[in-house]
Amino acid sequence: MLLAALTATIFLATACMRVAAPSGWAGPSLADGRLVIHSERGKLAAVDIDSLEVAWEFPNGQKHLGGTKIILQGIYGNPAIANGTVYFGGYDGWVYALDLASGERKWEVDVGGHIIGGVVVAEGLLFVGSSNNQLYALDPAANGAERWRFATGDDIWATPLVADGVVYMVSTDKKLYALDAADGRERWPKPFTADGALASTPVLTDGTLMVGGLDRRLRAVDAASGQEKWSFKADNWFWTRPLVVGDTVYAGSLDGNVYALALADGKRLWSFDLEAPVRAAPVMVGDTLLVASRKGRLAALNPENGQLVWALPIELGKTLLADPLPQGDVAYYSAQGGGVYKVTPKDGSAVKLAIFEPGALTATPTTGTPTPSPTPSGAAGPSPTQVGTP
Amino acid sequence: MSAVWDPVFVNPTINALVILNNIVFGDFGLAIIIFTLLMRLATMPLTLRQIHSTRALSTLQPKIQEIQKKHKDPKRRQEETMKIYRQAGVNPLGCLLPMLVQFPIWIALYQALRIIVGGTPESVVGLSQRLYPWGYIESAVPLENRFLWMDLGQPDRSLILALIVFTSTYVQQKLSTIPSTDPQAQARNQMMNWMMPLMFAWFTLGVPSGLAVYWAVSNITAVMMYYFVYGPSNVGWRTFFPAPAPAPAPAARRRNRPASGGSDQKDGETAAPAPAKTNKRLTDGRRRGKRKNRR
Numbered sequence: 001m002l003l004a005a006l007t008a009t010i011f012l013a014t015a016c017m018r019v020a021a022p023s024g025w026a027g028p029s030l031a032d033g034r035l036v037i038h039s040e041r042g043k044l045a046a047v048d049i050d051s052l053e054v055a056w057e058f059p060n061g062q063k064h065l066g067g068t069k070i071i072l073q074g075i076y077g078n079p080a081i082a083n084g085t086v087y088f089g090g091y092d093g094w095v096y097a098l099d100l101a102s103g104e105r106k107w108e109v110d111v112g113g114h115i116i117g118g119v120v121v122a123e124g125l126l127f128v129g130s131s132n133n134q135l136y137a138l139d140p141a142a143n144g145a146e147r148w149r150f151a152t153g154d155d156i157w158a159t160p161l162v163a164d165g166v167v168y169m170v171s172t173d174k175k176l177y178a179l180d181a182a183d184g185r186e187r188w189p190k191p192f193t194a195d196g197a198l199a200s201t202p203v204l205t206d207g208t209l210m211v212g213g214l215d216r217r218l219r220a221v222d223a224a225s226g227q228e229k230w231s232f233k234a235d236n237w238f239w240t241r242p243l244v245v246g247d248t249v250y251a252g253s254l255d256g257n258v259y260a261l262a263l264a265d266g267k268r269l270w271s272f273d274l275e276a277p278v279r280a281a282p283v284m285v286g287d288t289l290l291v292a293s294r295k296g297r298l299a300a301l302n303p304e305n306g307q308l309v310w311a312l313p314i315e316l317g318k319t320l321l322a323d324p325l326p327q328g329d330v331a332y333y334s335a336q337g338g339g340v341y342k343v344t345p346k347d348g349s350a351v352k353l354a355i356f357e358p359g360a361l362t363a364t365p366t367t368g369t370p371t372p373s374p375t376p377s378g379a380a381g382p383s384p385t386q387v388g389t390p
Numbered sequence: 391m392s393a394v395w396d397p398v399f400v401n402p403t404i405n406a407l408v409i410l411n412n413i414v415f416g417d418f419g420l421a422i423i424i425f426t427l428l429m430r431l432a433t434m435p436l437t438l439r440q441i442h443s444t445r446a447l448s449t450l451q452p453k454i455q456e457i458q459k460k461h462k463d464p465k466r467r468q469e470e471t472m473k474i475y476r477q478a479g480v481n482p483l484g485c486l487l488p489m490l491v492q493f494p495i496w497i498a499l500y501q502a503l504r505i506i507v508g509g510t511p512e513s514v515v516g517l518s519q520r521l522y523p524w525g526y527i528e529s530a531v532p533l534e535n536r537f538l539w540m541d542l543g544q545p546d547r548s549l550i551l552a553l554i555v556f557t558s559t560y561v562q563q564k565l566s567t568i569p570s571t572d573p574q575a576q577a578r579n580q581m582m583n584w585m586m587p588l589m590f591a592w593f594t595l596g597v598p599s600g601l602a603v604y605w606a607v608s609n610i611t612a613v614m615m616y617y618f619v620y621g622p623s624n625v626g627w628r629t630f631f632p633a634p635a636p637a638p639a640p641a642a643r644r645r646n647r648p649a650s651g652g653s654d655q656k657d658g659e660t661a662a663p664a665p666a667k668t669n670k671r672l673t674d675g676r677r678r679g680k681r682k683n684r685r
Contacts, residue, residue: 020504020509020512020513021510022510022511022512023510023512025511025512052604074510076511102664116511154531154532157511168669172532174529174530195529195530196525196528196529196531197531214518214528214531215525215529216523216528235523236519236523237518237528239515239518254515255517277515277518277519279515294515295463320513321512336512339433
């Protein structure tokens, strides 16, 4: 009996560990004075950037045209806004087009498979990859009608990059593809192949593609030929979108570091340890590099030497995985489970926008100190200041 | 806790599973099955000890019942019972200790499976912190979650897996239960024999099916071990169904009616309501007799 009770107790405890629900890590997007955010799990909201008034929320109980209830489950890629329309893909496998002003659904397309990357609108088409291994080119002007699709060998988790009529797209089949945006034909004789799955959104600069992989490497690939120029190995995966400024590449790794590498040869210039995995892309705001870790540690760095601009990093106490949105002299960070933070490097503040709290425009005290820090490069400094909650 | 627990138990399990996944050409379902079999093999000495102890305890039940009838003083009863155990060379905790030793391994496996087949992008980020920095292991990510009709990261809503888990748990539970002569203990055993399978079947509908595959394979392996140790005569299909009461003679039936079971019941038998029709009862009685002979 004792044995049975013990068994039951232990198995009850373990069985309580149910299936993890996807939370989503979509970052904010901004157009026409409207901030489009992943307000909470499985919800998209448009907020007036000045008044913080919520203009609309989606899906809010709406149903698909077939009659089933829309359950987004989560949104992972930042929404794309073009011509007054918000486009995004849900973890439910649907691509949605919503009117930015009213939130009204213009069209929806079920591509199947989870959509983990973002969507891109370029060359008159909308490009989106799915976990069903396919990259889709949809026509936004024709209610999302499919123009072409391209099959890879495994899931697509990253947002495609479109430049000069070419779609660059990575897949967890370890390959980087270059496709003709018009018809989906491959541009390279064969795709570039890495040693591990590729999941970071590529960036293109001066004919060089930068792409990170789950083989711990950040690679520079020649955009014309698909040949590798150099690679840099970290202690864990690269899942962030790299940032190229001038002749330096900045990329966060799940090993907790943000690396600054020479664009020419991949030589490490400096690194900064955030002590937790870095998935959120680094962004440049003015002359300050903002980086954030999964555990919510936010740091403002001097891009030249990686030294802290603030005396200490800010601890938001929230999970930060989404790519932030740099806008003028501020950057917007979306935390998982809701909450948008407006970060101003100049005064070292991280303010939680009181979007769903009527009566207050902003809340949360500032913490960072905008004084130059003597902290040596690569050190996180002493114990960080804790941000209070409103 | 997790500072020791994770590096010592969970992370090695995760990495071993991923290596197995690579060995079986990226079929993670097959990797789970092989891993479960290997774990069962590794803990076989403990499992066998547990089976033997359970078996030995069940054979001592008539003697223990005798002691319980004979001695009213609990202290004396305890002493005599322990004496019986000593004489037979049986440790009453013998069936419990091996299981306790195995628990950390099984729990680590549960946690590992949950992390690996979590099925969300967030869980993949979490996985990155647990994999060893070996290209052979990292090249396996993302793991293929499809196995047969299942998504190993999601619950199996088809009820097939729940049915398999229910049946295998029932059989395994039935084999590992120590038969008791005490009516109260019998009732408890019977309740547990149904409760546990039902509970696990219910869990199967809510946990990633990779975990349920593990439960099913683990149970089936345990049953097979029992079968090979004690042979088919002890693991017949009749073992797994509640035994109907033997057909009493009409006179005896009248006499027994008010008491319904109780002291007339034979050792190891489960109390069951009397069948409604005489001819049916006689048939059941014959079957019961055959089963007893087999035992």
